[in-house]
Amino acid sequence: MNTINYPLILDGGLSNVLEDYGCNLNHELWSARLLKTDPELLVKVHYTYLEAGARCITTSSYQATVEGFMRSGIDKNEAEKLLLSSVTLAEKARNLYYNRHGLTQKVYIAASMGPYGAFLADGSEYQGNYGISEEALKNFHGKRIRLFATTGADFLAFETIPSYLEVKVLSELLDQYTKPSWVSFSCKDELHLNDGTRIEEAACLLANKPQPFAIGVNCTSPKYISEIIDGLKKSAPGKKIIVYPNSGEVYHVESKTWIGVSDSYGFEKMAAAWRKKGADIIGGCCRIGPDHINRIKGLQ
Numbered sequence: 001m002n003t004i005n006y007p008l009i010l011d012g013g014l015s016n017v018l019e020d021y022g023c024n025l026n027h028e029l030w031s032a033r034l035l036k037t038d039p040e041l042l043v044k045v046h047y048t049y050l051e052a053g054a055r056c057i058t059t060s061s062y063q064a065t066v067e068g069f070m071r072s073g074i075d076k077n078e079a080e081k082l083l084l085s086s087v088t089l090a091e092k093a094r095n096l097y098y099n100r101h102g103l104t105q106k107v108y109i110a111a112s113m114g115p116y117g118a119f120l121a122d123g124s125e126y127q128g129n130y131g132i133s134e135e136a137l138k139n140f141h142g143k144r145i146r147l148f149a150t151t152g153a154d155f156l157a158f159e160t161i162p163s164y165l166e167v168k169v170l171s172e173l174l175d176q177y178t179k180p181s182w183v184s185f186s187c188k189d190e191l192h193l194n195d196g197t198r199i200e201e202a203a204c205l206l207a208n209k210p211q212p213f214a215i216g217v218n219c220t221s222p223k224y225i226s227e228i229i230d231g232l233k234k235s236a237p238g239k240k241i242i243v244y245p246n247s248g249e250v251y252h253v254e255s256k257t258w259i260g261v262s263d264s265y266g267f268e269k270m271a272a273a274w275r276k277k278g279a280d281i282i283g284g285c286c287r288i289g290p291d292h293i294n295r296i297k298g299l300q
Contacts, residue, residue, distance in 0.1 A: 007275055007299050008108070010244050010283020011049035011057045012292055018045060020289075028121040029072060032064035035082045036074070039089055046093030052290035053297025054283065056108040057093065058157055059086035063118045066143060080147060087111055087151040110157035110182070111148040115166055116140055125186060125219075128162030128195030137169045149179050156181035158212070160219045160285075162194035167202045174211035182214035182242050182281070190227035199228060203235035216242030219285045222270055223248065229277045240280040247287035268295035275299050 015031050021041060025031055034042050042060045049057055061083055069079035090109045097107060116137055117124030124130060130137075141158075148156055156179055158170050167183065174181055185202060188194045193202055206215055215236055217228050222245040232241055271282050282299065284292050 003106075004108075005106075006240075006280045008281045009053055009055050009293065009297055009299065010110075010242075010281060011046070011052075011054040012244075012284035012288035012290065013246070013286045014042075014045060014058075014060055014062075016287050016289055017048065021045075029068055030063040030118075030121070031060055032062070032068070032082075032086075033072075035060060035064060035085055035089075039085065042086075042089050043093045043096070046090050047096055048290050049293060050093060050097040050107060052294040054293050055105060056110055056155075056281070056283070057090050058110045058112040058159075059090050059153065060112070061086035061144075061148075062112045062114040062159060063121065065119045065140075067140075068119050068121075083144065083147055084151060087148070087153045091152060108154040109152070110155040111151060111153035112157050112159055113141070113144050113148065114159055115161050115163075115186075117162065118160065125160045125162050126194055128166065128186075128193060130163070134165060134169060137166060138173060141166075141169060142173055145173055145177065149177050154180065156212075158183045160184065160186040162186040164193065164195060164197040164202055164205075167193075167205050171205045171209060175209065177211065181212040182216065182240075183212045184216045184218040184242055184244070185220075187217055187220045187224060187228060190224040191231070199231050200235040203232050203239075207236035207239065212239070214240035214242045214281060216244075216279075216281070218242075218244045218246075220245050221248045222246075222267075225270070225274055225279075226277055229274060229279055233278050241278055242281035243274050243279045244281075244283040244285050245288070246285045267292045271296040271299060 015025055018031055046057045064083050066079040094107045115125045116130050161167055186194050225243050225245050229241055
């Protein structure tokens with residue numbers, strides 16, 4: 001991983017940009033539904049983030065699973081093809097960017113994999129208490145990892161992971177793979193994952209393993225990020241630190257809407273502070289858009 005020029009700037013939220021284009025995402029597949037219904041719009045959003053300054057784009061597969069597609073009436077073979085197409089669409093956007101701007105800056109692609117709670121589509125990733133076995137979690141994540149490990153994605157990105165058990169499962173599964181990966185927790189405050197586990201306990205599970213190369217936090221209020229960085233650096237000093245918070249608004253599960261007002265003006269200042277504290281990979285999650293990413297593209 002020594003070839004990456006840090007800080008590496010990520011993209012922001014996918015769903016908020018799609019909603020700006022008029023998409024109704026009130027569906028159990030969320031933005032993953034567009035892999036079938038409007039793939040070119042996903043290319044457009046990826047490209048928008050590249051033009052804004054992102055140098056790593058995450059695929060539109062956060063809520064995409066074979067099980068989820070099959071639940072919606074899609075057969076297994078097509079479901080697997082749809083998952084794999086998320087990488088192809090990101091590659092298409094990258095090639096468009098290279099064709100316009102040349103190869104002066106490397107663009108990375110991260111294959112996004114959400115937690116088990118994202119498959120449930122009921123907001124469970126904000127609690128992490130799924131009530132299923134460790135073996136069931138291994139089976140769930142193992143299927144997607146095997147698929148995405150065969151693609152041209154540069155990274156495997158495990159996002160919004162809210163529980164100690166899920167971190168443990170991922171740590172064991174990743175022992176079998178060499179494709180670089182990151183694991184990003186979802187936290188309810190500066191000290192705890194959403195299930196109540198202390199962040200340092202989760203970080204210690206990964207600290208001495210070759211995979212993932214980076215650990216961090218996403219879909220978490222920006223007000224907690226600085227202290228989380230401090231805790232991660234103490235618990236896993238050999239890992240790169242990745243942070244991509246949401247806007248700080250509150251998600252209302254029943255209406256599938258965000259309540260609150262996004263303040264974009266302080267994002268650049270906060271990102272500079274996170275970089276100073278030691279964050280290596282910085283971007284945004286829900287409600288963070290291209291304007292926010294454009295503000296931080298010059299971080300040093």
